Amino acid sequence: MIPLAISLHVLSSVIWVGGMFFAYLVLRPIAAIQFEPPQRLTLWSNVFSKFFPWVWVAVVLLIGTGFWLITNKFGGMKNVGVHIHIMMSMGIIMALIFMHVFFAPTRKLAKAVAESNWEEAGKKLAQIRILIGLNLIIGIAVVVIATSGRYLFI
Numbered sequence: 001m002i003p004l005a006i007s008l009h010v011l012s013s014v015i016w017v018g019g020m021f022f023a024y025l026v027l028r029p030i031a032a033i034q035f036e037p038p039q040r041l042t043l044w045s046n047v048f049s050k051f052f053p054w055v056w057v058a059v060v061l062l063i064g065t066g067f068w069l070i071t072n073k074f075g076g077m078k079n080v081g082v083h084i085h086i087m088m089s090m091g092i093i094m095a096l097i098f099m100h101v102f103f104a105p106t107r108k109l110a111k112a113v114a115e116s117n118w119e120e121a122g123k124k125l126a127q128i129r130i131l132i133g134l135n136l137i138i139g140i141a142v143v144v145i146a147t148s149g150r151y152l153f154i
Contacts, residue, residue: 002073009065012058013146017139019051024136028129041121045113048106048128056102059095066091083149090142094135101131 027047031040066088074080105127112121145152 002069005065005069005072008061009069012061012065013139013143016055016058016062017136017143019054020132020136020139023047023051024129024132037118037122038116041109041113041118041125044125044128045110045121049110052102052106055098059098062091063095081150082153083145086153087142087145087149090138090145094138094142097131097135097138101128101135105131 031043035043070077070080070084070088074084077085105124109121109124109128112118112124
């Protein structure tokens with residue numbers, strides 16, 4: 001079970017952080033150049049509606065497998081290194097930021113797009129962009145800590 005839990009944990013982080021990296025650094029700049037606001041905002045609303053269910057799965061798997069591994073592989077929080085505590089804390093912060101994005105500005109973006117309220121949709125997309133950018137930075141830091149933390153925090 002430990003190899004399966006580790007694999008699901010890593011795959012979930014790759015899907016979530018990799019998806020944010022692609023959206024923020026590849027899709028976003030191209031969409032900003034190629035599309036007018038109605039098309040761009042509709043695109044983003046549709047992208048989020050397809051990507052965010054995967055993020056929900058990733059969040060559940062990351063938190064679930066993380067706690068499972070701490071309990072079953074390491075014997076509890078007292079037996080893990082500081083890097084695991086940091087990684088877990090940052091992961092929970094990322095999950096909370098995602099939940100805010102999902103339940104607040106993303107829903108308002110979808111509503112504004114459905115109503116063709118492009119000004120409001122643009123404001124919501126700007127909020128989402130900032131929060132996803134923040135989560136991407138945290139996510140990259142988590143990957144660095146996850147892969148090198150046991151060597152950094154000896």
